[in-house]
Every structure is written in structure tokens, then in C-alpha cells.
Amino acid sequence: AQSVAQPEDQVNVAEGNPLTVKCTYSVSGNPYLFWYVQYPNRGLQFLLKYITGDNLVKGSYGFEAEFNKSQTSFHLKKPSALVSDSALYFCAVRDIWQAGTALIFGKGTTLSVSS
Amino acid sequence: GAVVSQHPSRVICKSGTSVKIECRSLDFQATTMFWYRQFPKQSLMLMATSNEGSKATYEQGVEKDKFLINHASLTLSTLTVTSAHPEDSSFYICSAFRELGETQYFGPGTRLLVL
Numbered sequence: 001a002q003s004v005a006q007p008e009d010q011v012n013v014a015e016g017n018p019l020t021v022k023c024t025y026s027v028s029g030n031p032y033l034f035w036y037v038q039y040p041n042r043g044l045q046f047l048l049k050y051i052t053g054d055n056l057v058k059g060s061y062g063f064e065a066e067f068n069k070s071q072t073s074f075h076l077k078k079p080s081a082l083v084s085d086s087a088l089y090f091c092a093v094r095d096i097w098q099a100g101t102a103l104i105f106g107k108g109t110t111l112s113v114s115s
Numbered sequence: 116g117a118v119v120s121q122h123p124s125r126v127i128c129k130s131g132t133s134v135k136i137e138c139r140s141l142d143f144q145a146t147t148m149f150w151y152r153q154f155p156k157q158s159l160m161l162m163a164t165s166n167e168g169s170k171a172t173y174e175q176g177v178e179k180d181k182f183l184i185n186h187a188s189l190t191l192s193t194l195t196v197t198s199a200h201p202e203d204s205s206f207y208i209c210s211a212f213r214e215l216g217e218t219q220y221f222g223p224g225t226r227l228l229v230l
Contacts, residue, residue: 043223044159049216100147100212
């Protein structure tokens with residue numbers, strides 16, 4: 001069975017500091033991994049994905065994530081946080097051999113960036 | 116980027132009435148769309164997978180006769196909440212799967228309040 005764990009309910013960081021939002025996954029095969037961001041009362045916005053290739057993936061708004069197969073992790077990072085990055089972040093996974101199936105989401109991590 | 120719209124964004128209805136929510140992929144065709152439900156400060160719960168031209172596949176515990184899904188074209192899926200009750204009040208989010216890039220794109224969500 002596929003699953004995603006986001007161990008932190010909330011991450012607090014000061015503006016200008018680097019941020020990390022953690023994600024670990026479990027799939028039976030090889031994973032496709034995604035990060036989405038959700039602002040209040042809005043749908044999810046796609047940030048970035050890992051399908052194959054370089055383990056370091058760069059996405060929207062200066063975010064990046066590193067795929068670590070041995071640790072089954074896909075942590076989201078940004079070198080310098082902005083107050084406007086404050087939102088709910090979701091990690092998601094599916095097996096590469098299950099094309100067209102729905103993503104499995106983690107519970108979400110609230111990022112709070114203080115000025 | 117890929118755009119998915121949802122209509123309406125908010126709806127208030129009386130208990131016992133039916134509500135239809137539309138999900139459209141605006142700039143790509145989507146053979147597969149997904150319907151999720153999200154409770155406050157929680158993750159997305161997959162309700163069903165909608166495939167164009169065929170019956171939807173419902174997740175365990177989701178009543179197919181209550182949540183009617185129709186995917187009549189490659190750009191439109193609808194979710195009808197029949198005989199809505201207050202416990203159906205929630206945030207409903209649709210997602211369209213774009214095969215090019217193998218990514219799910221999400222609509223902005225529909226806030227349903229049943230009185």
C-alpha cells in the first residue's frame with residue numbers, strides 16, 4: 001500500500017531563514033512524488049515533482065526538493081523564506097506503474113513564516 | 116500551466132436538496148478526473164475516480180448513490196450531491212490528470228454548506 005508521512009503538523013521559520021518541510025513515503029514500486037501548496041479556502045497549487053532524473057528538483061516560487069531513495073524521503077526546501085510562503089503544504093505520491101491513479105496525500109504541514 | 120476550474124465556488128442549500136458541482140480542465144483534455152473532500156485543517160480524502168465515458172470508481176465508504184459522478188467529456192466532470200444533509204457540508208476539490216507530464220492539477224474547490 002502507498003502512504004505518505006509528513007511528521008510535522010507545523011513548521012515555524014523567520015523570514016529570510018531557510019525552511020524545510022519533511023516528507024517520507026512508502027510505495028511498492030518506484031515513486032512519483034509531488035509537492036502542492038494550499039492557501040486558505042483555495043485549491044491546491046502544484047509546486048514541483050520528481051519522476052526520474054536528478055534527485056534535486058526545482059519548482060515554483062524558489063522551492064526545491066530532494067529525492068532520497070535510501071531514506072525514502074522527499075523534503076521540501078527553500079533557501080530564504082518569505083512571509084507569503086505561509087500556507088499549508090502537501091506531499092503526495094503514487095507508484096509509477098499505476099498511471100492515472102489518484103495521488104495519495106500526506107496530512108499536510110502548515111508553514112508559518114514570521115516577519 | 117494547466118488550469119482547472121470549478122463551479123460554483125460556494126453554495127448554500129437546504130437539507131434534502133441536490134447540488135451539482137462542475138469541474139473543467141480548461142487547456143487540456145483529461146481522461147481521468149478525481150474528486151476529493153477536505154475537512155478543516157485536514158488532508159484530502161479521495162472520494163472517487165472519474166473516467167471519461169465510463170462509470171466512476173468510488174473509494175470504500177463513499178456512497179455512490181449519494182455522490183453521483185458524471186464524466187461526459189474529456190474536459191468536464193460533475194459531482195452531484197443528492198439529498199444533501201448537514202454532514203455533507205465540506206470543501207470539495209476536483210483534480211484533472213494531464214497525461215503529458217503525468218501530473219494532477221486541482222480546481223479551486225467548492226465550499227458546500229447544507230443547512
